[in-house]
Amino acid sequence: MPPRPARPVSASAIDKHVYKVFPNDMNSHQTVFGGMIMAKCDRLALVVAERHSGHVCVTAAVDSIHFRAPAKGNDTLLFSLALNRSWGSSMEIGARVEAENSYTGECRHILSAFFTFVALDENDKPIDVPGVKPETEDQKRRFLNAEIRRKGRLATRNKLNER
Numbered sequence: 001m002p003p004r005p006a007r008p009v010s011a012s013a014i015d016k017h018v019y020k021v022f023p024n025d026m027n028s029h030q031t032v033f034g035g036m037i038m039a040k041c042d043r044l045a046l047v048v049a050e051r052h053s054g055h056v057c058v059t060a061a062v063d064s065i066h067f068r069a070p071a072k073g074n075d076t077l078l079f080s081l082a083l084n085r086s087w088g089s090s091m092e093i094g095a096r097v098e099a100e101n102s103y104t105g106e107c108r109h110i111l112s113a114f115f116t117f118v119a120l121d122e123n124d125k126p127i128d129v130p131g132v133k134p135e136t137e138d139q140k141r142r143f144l145n146a147e148i149r150r151k152g153r154l155a156t157r158n159k160l161n162e163r
């Protein structure tokens with residue numbers, strides 16, 4: 001089946017998905033456990049990849065995870081994810097997490113990361129996905145930067161495969 005026509009970023013994006021922090025989300029340092037935030041990003045990025053591609057997708061790589069500030073008990077986490085670019089069967093999805101103090105409305109930037117997903121066909125083989133139509137200035141900038149990151153990822157992968 002040929003891939004569907006190029007799709008706008010907005011067709012698959014997740015904007016400020018809300019997660020209320022509870023005491024069982026904390027680490028022993030009494031800040032929010034980073035692994036929980038990463039797992040939630042991976043799960044939401046999967047939804048973006050599957051919405052865009054129309055196929056089952058798997059995580060191929062995660063890079064540039066930066067925890068910029070701790071999230072605290074009683075914060076509300078806001079997860080935003082969007083497709084930056086697609087190539088053959090792979091897609092880069094950018095994730096941004098903010099922590100909101102819902103009493104005051106103050107927001108802090110907690111995490112940024114890039115997820116690469118690959119779409120699979122019914123035989124679990126990579127299958128081509130639709131292109132992306134970046135529309136806003138931010139989407140166009142992310143589209144261009146994604147190509148630079150892809151080159152770095154694939155160069156690393158190729159070097160490791162040579163060993």
Ligand SMILES: CC(C)(COP(=O)(O)OP(=O)(O)OC[C@H]1O[C@@H](n2cnc3c(N)ncnc32)[C@H](O)[C@@H]1OP(=O)(O)O)[C@@H](O)C(=O)NCCC(=O)NCCS
Nearest residue numbers: 057058059060061087088089090091116118126153154157
């Ligand atoms: C991801 C996976 C399907 C790629 O399979 P593969 O046999 O390496 O396939 P290919 O070499 O044809 O690569 C397929 C695509 O994946 C991309 N890719 C593979 N490994 C990658 C990596 N480490 N980083 C970025 N992209 C990668 C390739 O660039 C290619 O993209 P393109 O079609 O857009 O050009 C395979 O490595 C796999 O199944 N990995 C395990 C996935 C998994 O279990 N994830 C965790 C649970 S969801």
